[in-house]
Amino acid sequence: MTYEVDYDKPRRKRRGRRAALIIVSVVAVVVVGALVAGMVYLNSLSSAYEDNAQTFEQSFPEDEGRPVKAEDDESINILLLGSDENGGSGETEELSRVPQGGRSDTMMLMHVPSDRESVQIMSVPRDLWVEVPGHGEHKINAALSLGGLPSTIDTFESLFDVRIDHVAAVDMLGFTGLVDALGGVTVNSGYDQPFTTGEGFTFQPGEQEMNSEEALSFVRHRQSFPDGDLQRVRNQQAFIQAVIDQTVTPENLSNPGRVRDLVETFSPHLIVDDTLSSGTVASLGWNLRGAVNNVEFFTVPTGESSYSDDGQWIFYQDQQAMEDIADAIADSTLDDYAASR
Structure with missing residues (x-):
């Protein structure tokens, strides 16, 4: 079912589960292990997925001119997006549920490589200065407002x-909801070194327990860091890795009730393209069952930082x-490249 999402209206209650576990798996990268658990309940969840999955009204650009994979290339590339309603200039802004604009x-x-033995998650700094096809040079995060998801x-x-x-689009509120669950x-x-966020939370170097409010503040803060958004990206990666580690435990994956609780918490914050059918996602999840302990994060290296001609702070x-x-x-x-970073 495809429709345009209006976030000014309250969400309607739906029959059954909000979305199948398999949706959550692919996008959250909570992904891999949760999908394995979802296979156990696939028959009962697939119909709920087809009935309830939220999809973007338009996702992909026209096919002409897009890169074409080699015939033997079975890798899969999934673009994950999150958005702040006003452009993400700090932790005082409200997170929009899905980046249809802004x-x-x-x-x-x-x-996801062809061999399905690992997963690489590459963060791209929002201030990276790039060519947005048809619109000239901009920060990469401006492409969405200039031409939507296709752009x-x-x-x-x-x-x-x-x-x-x-x-797929997911907001950080979805991940922090998992913290409560x-x-x-x-x-x-x-x-x-220690840093204190605008909400008054202080974080020390190394491991620390966080509740949902602390986690949300942790992943949004950037003012304390000399490299600003680059450290925030590293913090987001550390947080997502922590959620993965604590979600895909044997205790969780063997507990159907626990799995459903996590799905219901996360799925309202998720929208996918219309090609992620239940069969597609379930097949991917089954093939990825051995990669749950081999998820690698890295950030795209940047060149010098400066100001653009119109006064924006950017990374070349x-x-x-x-x-x-x-x-x-x-x-x-890409696994070798990620390991070298």
Whole structure:
């Protein structure tokens, strides 16, 4: 079922489960392990998925001119987006539930290699200065407001010479909701000194237990860091990794009630493209069952920082890094590249 989402209206109650576990799995990267559990309940959940899955009204650009995969390339690339309603300038802003417009504040490319033995999650800094096809040079997060999802996908495909197979949007509120469902999460802060957020939470280097309010503040804060959004990206990666680690435990995956609780918590914050059918997602999840302990995160390297002609703070591209990433995706060696970062 495809429809345009209006977030000014309250959500309607739906029959049965909000969405199947298999939806949550692919996008959240809570992904891999949760999908394995979902296979047990696939027959009962697949119809709920088809009935209740929310999809973007328009996802992909026209096919002409898009990158084409080699015949033997069975890799899958999923673009993950999150958005702040006003462009994401700080933790005082409200997170929009799905980036149908505005600027995409968090951007990750999830790469699933052909062998399905690992998953790489590549964060792209929102302030990266790029060519948005048809619109000139802008920060990469402006592509969404300039031309919607098709323009965002077009920008990513042009930047890395890669075919985007699926797209999904999830806001950080969905992830922090999982923190409540999990009873808190232990996050390993990689920042080398304490920092205090605008909400008054202080975080120390190393592992610390966080409730949902603390976690949301942790993943949104950037004012304390000399490199700003780059450290925020690292914090988001650390948080998502912590959620994965605490979600895909044997205790959770063997407990149908627990799985349903996590799905119901996360699914209202998720919208996918219309090609992610229950069969497609379930097949991917089954094939990824051995990759749950091999999920690698890294951030696209940047060049110098400066101001654009119109006064925006930007990161220029590291051209060599962009070429290396494109080559690694094409050669199925992105796992080696991620390990070297």
